[in-house]
Amino acid sequence: MTWWYRWLCRMAGLLGGVSCAFAGLWNCVTINPLNIAAGVWMMLNAFVLFLCEAPFCCQFIEFANAAAARADRLRPWQKAAFFKKQRERRSAPRLPCRMAAVPVMLSLTLTTLFGNAIAFATGVLYGLSALGKKGDAISYARIQQQKQMDEEKLAGALEGQAL
Structure with missing residues (x-):
């Protein structure tokens, strides 16, 4: 994976975390319990994305550096598998964004769709990097x-x- 693609994945993870956090907070300001559940899940997604992709955002959490170091050691296909389980180790990941799809399944609204779009794109970018170069x-x-x-x-x- 080239340096610019690695930074692209990191920036997508950071922007995905920001969009999930704001959209999740917005989703929690309602009476509908499914919207609240989707909002909480989106904020959890944001925390995981911040923890793995941008540990400087979690500098006051003790285990953040250890978790970020462990996430840096993972290969791209393993990061894509983090978002969705794979059947085989060497197979191309299908829909590498289960974490981003759960809030959309809970509450299909524009807020959940747009809030999880960049987080979904982060998983797709890691999945594409797991495929490797074209021969x-x-x-x-x-x-x-x-x-x-x-x-x-x-x-x-x-x-x-x-x-």
């Missing part, structure tokens, strides 16, 4: 040719056994 056309053609040759060998071996 060149020559190596892709070699892999396809090798697969085709393997399939032809297998088909020939199966035809020989059928006779």
Whole structure:
């Protein structure tokens, strides 16, 4: 992961935390219990994003530096998996933002949608970085040719056994 992409993910996490915090606070100013639950969840998301992506925002919390150091040691696919569990370790993450999707499922309003959009984008950015670089056309053609040759060998071996 390049330095600018790492900073892009960090800035998205910081902005996602800010938007979740403000939208969560706004959601809590209501009578509807589902809106309050979604608002509390959004503020919890904001705290987790601040803790992992911007530990300087949590400098008065004792365990913030330890949690941030542990989050820095994680690989991008592990950060994406933090937002949603993966079936396989090397598979591409699908919807890497379960944490940002829960408040939207609790209370589908514009506040929850816009408040969680940047937090969702943070998970998507980490998921994309887990996919890695795009390969060149020559190596892709070699892999396809090798697969085709393997399939032809297998088909020939199966035809020989059928006779």
